[in-house]
Amino acid sequence: MSLDLSDDDRRFLGLWAADCAERVLPLFEVRAPGDSRPREAIDELRVFALGGKRTARLRTVAWAALAAAREVGDPVATAAARAAGYAAGIAYIHALATPHQVNHVxxxxxxxxxxxxxxxSDAPRVGDEEIRWAIEHASPAVREVVRRLPVGNHPGHSRRSVLLQQLETGLRG
Incomplete structure (x- = not known):
């Protein structure tokens, strides 16, 4: 099933995603000084989100940020680098109406x-506060795109599933 998803939609999502990733970028940089891959991913995403084209470089830096996440060897830095890699990947999300797309967004x-x-130190209150921040900083355009997507599939009661459910419910509300 196809979804009406424009480059403008991807740009709105990209600005929000870049803001989310940038909040935790210092957590990566302090643990991996000299590794600029997550920062480059966020910077390239901002170029696209502010009207630039989707380029091969943007795709390359998105993959590079995810490689940094795999290589860093620190769970905090891994999550921060993933935020940057996933953010840069927003420019390439498919116009498919599947619950899987919700996870990409x-x-x-x-x-x-x-x-x-x-x-x-795994303080759930802190994660909950970050989810609230992300919801509060989502523009009406971001919320509208999320509402067009099918409801995500967040099985189980893992912390990840709980956070995803909070985020999706808050953005759809």
Missing amino acids: LGPALSQAQARELAA
Whole structure:
């Protein structure tokens, strides 16, 4: 099933995703000084979100940020780098109406919350606060795109599932 998803929609989502990822970027940078891949992903996403084209470079830096997440060896830094990689990937989300797409759209904010929560020694209150921040900072355009997507599939009671459910419910509300 197809979804009406324009480049403007991707740009609105991209600005929000970049803001989410940027909140936790210092958590990566302090643990991996000299590794600029997550910052480059956020910077390239902002170029697209502010009217630029989807380029091969944007795709490359998105993959590079995710590689940084795999390589860093620190759970906090991993979550922060994932936020950047997932954010840059927003420019390439498919116009498919599947619950899986919801996870792509929400991935940057979810990783933001996970990074902060891990940095605070797994304090759930901190993750919940980050989810509230992400919801409050989502523009009406972001909320409208999320409402067009099918409801996500967040099985189980893992912390990740709980955060995803809070985020999705808040953005749809």
